[in-house]
Amino acid sequence: MRAGTYQAKPFSLHTGEARTSAPSPVRGGEALASPQITFSGSTSLTTPAKSWVEVAWQRCPHMCVTSCPTRRGAGDQGMRGARSLAASLPVAEKFWWEGTMEGPSRQPSSAKTASFQDAVRMLNTLQTNAGYLEQVKRQRGDPQTQLEAMELYLARSGLQVEDLDRLNIIHVTGTKGKGSTCAFTECILRSYGLKTGFFSSPHLVQVRERIRINGQPISPELFTKYFWRLYHRLEETKDGSCVSMPPYFRFLTLMAFHVFLQEKVDLAVVEVGIGGAYDCTNIIRKPVVCGVSSLGIDHTSLLGDTVEKIAWQKGGIFKQGVPAFTVLQPEGPLAVLRDRAQQISCPLYLCPTLEALEEGGPPLALGLDGEHQRSNAALALQLAHCWLQRQDHHGAGELKASRPGLLWQLPLAPVFQPTSHMRLGLRNTEWLGRTQVLRRGPLTWYLDGAHTPSSVQACVRWFRQALQGRERPSGSGPEVRVLLFNATGDRDPAALLKLLQPCQFDYAVFCPNLTEVSSTGNADQQNFTVTLDQVLLRCLEHQQHWNHLDEEQASPDLWNAPSPEPGGPTSLLLAPHPPHTCSASSLVFSCISHALQWISQGRDPVFQPPTPPKGLLTHPVAHSGASVLHEAAAIHVLVTGSLHLVGGVLKLLEPALSQ
Numbered sequence: 001m002r003a004g005t006y007q008a009k010p011f012s013l014h015t016g017e018a019r020t021s022a023p024s025p026v027r028g029g030e031a032l033a034s035p036q037i038t039f040s041g042s043t044s045l046t047t048p049a050k051s052w053v054e055v056a057w058q059r060c061p062h063m064c065v066t067s068c069p070t071r072r073g074a075g076d077q078g079m080r081g082a083r084s085l086a087a088s089l090p091v092a093e094k095f096w097w098e099g100t101m102e103g104p105s106r107q108p109s110s111a112k113t114a115s116f117q118d119a120v121r122m123l124n125t126l127q128t129n130a131g132y133l134e135q136v137k138r139q140r141g142d143p144q145t146q147l148e149a150m151e152l153y154l155a156r157s158g159l160q161v162e163d164l165d166r167l168n169i170i171h172v173t174g175t176k177g178k179g180s181t182c183a184f185t186e187c188i189l190r191s192y193g194l195k196t197g198f199f200s201s202p203h204l205v206q207v208r209e210r211i212r213i214n215g216q217p218i219s220p221e222l223f224t225k226y227f228w229r230l231y232h233r234l235e236e237t238k239d240g241s242c243v244s245m246p247p248y249f250r251f252l253t254l255m256a257f258h259v260f261l262q263e264k265v266d267l268a269v270v271e272v273g274i275g276g277a278y279d280c281t282n283i284i285r286k287p288v289v290c291g292v293s294s295l296g297i298d299h300t301s302l303l304g305d306t307v308e309k310i311a312w313q314k315g316g317i318f319k320q321g322v323p324a325f326t327v328l329q330p331e332g333p334l335a336v337l338r339d340r341a342q343q344i345s346c347p348l349y350l351c352p353t354l355e356a357l358e359e360g361g362p363p364l365a366l367g368l369d370g371e372h373q374r375s376n377a378a379l380a381l382q383l384a385h386c387w388l389q390r391q392d393h394h395g396a397g398e399l400k401a402s403r404p405g406l407l408w409q410l411p412l413a414p415v416f417q418p419t420s421h422m423r424l425g426l427r428n429t430e431w432l433g434r435t436q437v438l439r440r441g442p443l444t445w446y447l448d449g450a451h452t453p454s455s456v457q458a459c460v461r462w463f464r465q466a467l468q469g470r471e472r473p474s475g476s477g478p479e480v481r482v483l484l485f486n487a488t489g490d491r492d493p494a495a496l497l498k499l500l501q502p503c504q505f506d507y508a509v510f511c512p513n514l515t516e517v518s519s520t521g522n523a524d525q526q527n528f529t530v531t532l533d534q535v536l537l538r539c540l541e542h543q544q545h546w547n548h549l550d551e552e553q554a555s556p557d558l559w560n561a562p563s564p565e566p567g568g569p570t571s572l573l574l575a576p577h578p579p580h581t582c583s584a585s586s587l588v589f590s591c592i593s594h595a596l597q598w599i600s601q602g603r604d605p606v607f608q609p610p611t612p613p614k615g616l617l618t619h620p621v622a623h624s625g626a627s628v629l630h631e632a633a634a635i636h637v638l639v640t641g642s643l644h645l646v647g648g649v650l651k652l653l654e655p656a657l658s659q
Contacts (some may be wrong), residue, residue, distance in 0.1 A: 189266075459638075
């Protein structure tokens with residue numbers, strides 16, 4: 001049966017040749033409120049064999065979905081239509097991007113003949129298929145078996161759990177700031193002349209960023225060598241009773257352990273992937289010290305829907321007799337951490353503030369901007385100080401407890417005078433994509449991966465402070481603010497976008513975490529775990545949320561409000577607020593490159609892409625906005641939400657990172 005044609009009301013899918021048709025036809029006696037796209041030659045998208053977003057993407061690869069404040073009211077119907085159509089039409093078995101993820105048809109015969117990109121493509125085949133991932137979420141078994149499986153993979157790779165003891169590991173978990181804490185800690189200890197290893201996730205531009213030696217991603221040659229060595233070892237040891245290859249993150253975790261042992265690092269800073277108790281990094285049995293950064297709500301489908309449940313998962317990295325440190329947390333989750341530590345016989349300490357460590361000395365300069373980084377730096381100082389003390393390095397002094405806190409019954413970690421090496425390490429810390437600023441002519445890019453309410457709130461504070469300290473442009477044109485946003489997983493985009501509204505953006509831009517529409521993109525940023533339907537519908541939902549919020553009254557002072565207690569009864573979406581009108585136009589682009597082309601209008605001296613695709617400016621909002629951006633004296637672009645989005649933007653704005 002011929003598929004129906006569809007009418008788009010709240011948003012339009014645009015190419016230079018496309019035009020929307022009008023009436024909604026009837027299928028089986030029902031009108032379908034779903035988009036129709038017609039092209040020159042009156043060709044309609046009518047195939048029932050593929051989902052509408054796939055067809056639209058294939059026929060309109062530079063799709064631009066826009067919304068203007070003057071065209072409100074039809075959003076609900078159109079979004080329902082998009083969802084119903086996506087559900088009614090079967091998804092094609094293979095998207096174009098999946099064709100690039102299969103890796104070589106045959107694995108290279110040796111590491112010598114394999115390129116770095118060969119290794120990355122083969123690694124990508126270990127990503128969990130999106131459909132299977134959904135099945136696993138529905139049928140999740142005993143998490144403890146996941147750790148047992150990881151130990152089996154480790155043994156098959158030629159290592160035993162006790163071999164990891166030689167790495168002198170600092171193990172760090174948390175919801176917010178654990179990556180920054182690890183970066184501070186690694187840089188501090190490297191300042192002492194120690195050879196450091198650092199395992200983190202996710203990567204921004206290239207996968208080798210996840211495994212660092214002395215602060216630098218391992219070279220493509222080193223990555224390739226260790227990848228194929230581990231891959232072949234696991235292939236050789238498979239049998240009928242086990243899966244031959246671990247999933248993507250587990251493989252990289254195993255690979256990091258091998259790299260650090262073979263390269264003979266003095267210590268390894270290991271960032272937990274998700275949670276802690278059942279994370280595959282938790283096969284570490286004897287770390288030197290553990291840390292827990294700020295806690296909040298994230299990964300609820302895996303960790304639980306309250307911050308107390310999440311705290312229980314994070315406290316799972318505690319080990320008997322191994323010191324652990326945490327920053328000030330809400331009373332509920334802090335009590336959970338305390339109880340977990342007591343059950344495991346782990347000495348847990350509460351970090352003093354950075355202000356306490358600065359007393360009697362000059363202020364500590366941090367390489368990472370933002371007030372929230374001070375908490376991460378305070379934790380990093382305690383982790384580094386404890387590691388040095390336990391390794392008898394340079395007489396760091398004994399770890400002595402202070403009096404218990406009155407509210408939390410946790411001993412305070414000692415206040416000490418940071419050494420010159422510690423000061424140097426804090427000052428020299430770099431962590432791309434976190435409170436990062438790139439100034440390019442009239443454009444200033446503000447990049448900060450933030451995907452929880454508290455981290456977005458911190459991002460907004462940082463962005464506001466950065467704008468207050470900016471130099472006023474000398475030109476006569478306007479100053480324009482642009483938001484570029486995407487969120488993935490089980491995050492609540494409405495809650496995050498609510499916090500961003502008071503920044504009073506002139507334009508809100510949404511796009512998937514895809515750098516290019518073409519299937520020839522860099523293998524480092526390919527993602528198997530979602531379908532094309534999912535990422536495009538997600539962007540449309542973000543636009544829908546933004547437009548609804550745009551109609552509401554938003555508080556201009558949300559960034560000054562106290563952080564909401566994660567999981568508490570108060571919701572920023574329901575809180576009363578004084579009247580405030582936002583009037584940003586919203587746009588959806590099919591990839592990051594097209595979004596940046598529209599935002600920059602050729603005015604970024606580094607980002608000079610090919611000629612924009614035909615039809616990028618056909619919609620009135622995109623066309624009028626292009627004129628405004630082209631004439632603006634200054635353009636301030638905040639890129640936030642998913643770290644993968646930030647990574648894609650960095651890949652395009654900083655080409656050297658891909659080399």
